[in-house]
Amino acid sequence: MDTNVKAAPRAQIYDVDVVRIDFPILQQAHHAGVPLVYLDNAATSQKPFNVLAALDDYYRRYNANVHRGIHKLSEEATAAYEDARVKLAGFINARSRREIIFTRGTTEGINLVAQTWGRAYLKAGDVVLSTEMEHHSNIVPWQMLAAEKDIRVRYVPMLPDGTLDLDAYAAILRDEPVKLVAVTMVSNVLGTINPIMDMARQAHAAGALILVDAAQAAPHMPLDVQALDADFLAFSGHKMLGPTGSGILYGKRALLEAIPPWMGGGDMISRVRLDGSTWNDLPYKFEAGTPAIAEMIGLGYAVDYLTALGMEKIEAHGHALVDYALDQLADVPGLTVYGPDAGQKGAVAAFSLDGIHAHDLVQILDAEGIAVRAGHHCAMPLHDCLGIPATTRASFYIYNTVAEVDALITGLYSAKRLFTR
Amino acid sequence: MYELYTEHILNHGMNPRHWGILRPADAEFMTDNARCGDSLHLTLRLDNQQRIIAVGWAGETCTISQAAASMLGERIIGKTVAEVETIGINDIFTMLGITVPNNRIPCALLPLKVLTTALYGPDVWYELEMDAL
Numbered sequence: 001m002d003t004n005v006k007a008a009p010r011a012q013i014y015d016v017d018v019v020r021i022d023f024p025i026l027q028q029a030h031h032a033g034v035p036l037v038y039l040d041n042a043a044t045s046q047k048p049f050n051v052l053a054a055l056d057d058y059y060r061r062y063n064a065n066v067h068r069g070i071h072k073l074s075e076e077a078t079a080a081y082e083d084a085r086v087k088l089a090g091f092i093n094a095r096s097r098r099e100i101i102f103t104r105g106t107t108e109g110i111n112l113v114a115q116t117w118g119r120a121y122l123k124a125g126d127v128v129l130s131t132e133m134e135h136h137s138n139i140v141p142w143q144m145l146a147a148e149k150d151i152r153v154r155y156v157p158m159l160p161d162g163t164l165d166l167d168a169y170a171a172i173l174r175d176e177p178v179k180l181v182a183v184t185m186v187s188n189v190l191g192t193i194n195p196i197m198d199m200a201r202q203a204h205a206a207g208a209l210i211l212v213d214a215a216q217a218a219p220h221m222p223l224d225v226q227a228l229d230a231d232f233l234a235f236s237g238h239k240m241l242g243p244t245g246s247g248i249l250y251g252k253r254a255l256l257e258a259i260p261p262w263m264g265g266g267d268m269i270s271r272v273r274l275d276g277s278t279w280n281d282l283p284y285k286f287e288a289g290t291p292a293i294a295e296m297i298g299l300g301y302a303v304d305y306l307t308a309l310g311m312e313k314i315e316a317h318g319h320a321l322v323d324y325a326l327d328q329l330a331d332v333p334g335l336t337v338y339g340p341d342a343g344q345k346g347a348v349a350a351f352s353l354d355g356i357h358a359h360d361l362v363q364i365l366d367a368e369g370i371a372v373r374a375g376h377h378c379a380m381p382l383h384d385c386l387g388i389p390a391t392t393r394a395s396f397y398i399y400n401t402v403a404e405v406d407a408l409i410t411g412l413y414s415a416k417r418l419f420t421r
Numbered sequence: 422m423y424e425l426y427t428e429h430i431l432n433h434g435m436n437p438r439h440w441g442i443l444r445p446a447d448a449e450f451m452t453d454n455a456r457c458g459d460s461l462h463l464t465l466r467l468d469n470q471q472r473i474i475a476v477g478w479a480g481e482t483c484t485i486s487q488a489a490a491s492m493l494g495e496r497i498i499g500k501t502v503a504e505v506e507t508i509g510i511n512d513i514f515t516m517l518g519i520t521v522p523n524n525r526i527p528c529a530l531l532p533l534k535v536l537t538t539a540l541y542g543p544d545v546w547y548e549l550e551m552d553a554l
Binding site: 357358360376 | 423426431457459481484525
């Protein structure tokens, strides 16, 4: 396949081939004789050696329950676990490690806020303002809460180009009793990057808090919760080189201190009596039971890896790839890419190919070694609102290359040949 | 290389038989395959002996689903409602003649789900699904 001279990135942001060596899964064949082209990073990312080694080392050398033991193994496990927490706090510029709650992922973080802050502070008639482009995890918890309490969920509409209607956003804030804005920083389908800093400022001016779904942002760009002034921010460790079952909920300390806990049990208490109990300090108030110790330690090592590479470089690499991909996709007859152009897009491209159902397309691409995803990607309202069918989604990360984008294009032509008879 | 897309599957999938909604219809059901956004609509016409005399499918589905719908339509034409009740999940796999990967099983079974629900109701389909999968 000839490289497209007009679009191939000239300068190397970092040496991708060197990075790829750190990921053992990328060295194996997908099918016999067919190398793996992994373009499903929005779903989950692959893991580098240092994360794998950290998981193995923990279980081999110092596995013990945290926080409750005085023996050496417990001390060591606790230190590594809390060290990971400090790393995560630094990763997003939180004021304190006490503002970092370990979760299983973004979905759990958002549900936690809905079930604690939402239950305690939302009153009849209040509005939670989500958006039409949200992942189901930032829609359904609010709908479930609305079924319990007499609140309403409203949605910031999308414009046809896949960006949010910010005039409508301002109007809803002005006209309705919005108490929480729940918005994604980067759409997992369209890649739309929302202006969170501005939206937060407007929300606060209107007396509302803002919860940010950073699942597709945290892995791909520098995050600063102080600059964003986010009240709550949730993301998934497994989408940023961390193990599955790892995630973070950030909350401003004053907020977290004022809300009741979610799950009750060991570790989140201070004193338990038969006639009542008191809660532990932050962040433990929200971490009941034995945590996913190995996973969070592994996530800490993922942060090390990303920080060493540099989040600005990672952002630039992703941007260059999606820019190239959009250029190449534009040349494929019958192919439609959804959402904004490369300038306003994260490292995600959702598209459809005339006459070929997304499932069939993804099946053919799989035969060519290419891993992408078909469907509505947990964003049914987004697909309904824009009137688009199930889409095929390619999502890029630090180890993806220009050659892999070329392989995707070749695969698309293979599918066209098979299904055009 | 594309083990799923045999001549048999592509034949039925790309030129599905019995396509087009029947009006009027004696039995009907429409559903969607929520995981991937597909929808499938079935209309049937029956005679006085509860024999299926016409089948009409419509919808937006993948090649596997369309192939299964087409083959199932051919299978049930001329059969009574009672005879059709014996068609089970394994029959669909046999009909398709391929090893359906786990992720495509919902695609392959969608037409049977729609047919079973149209004739016997959702509970019958639910039991079939729970037992077999």
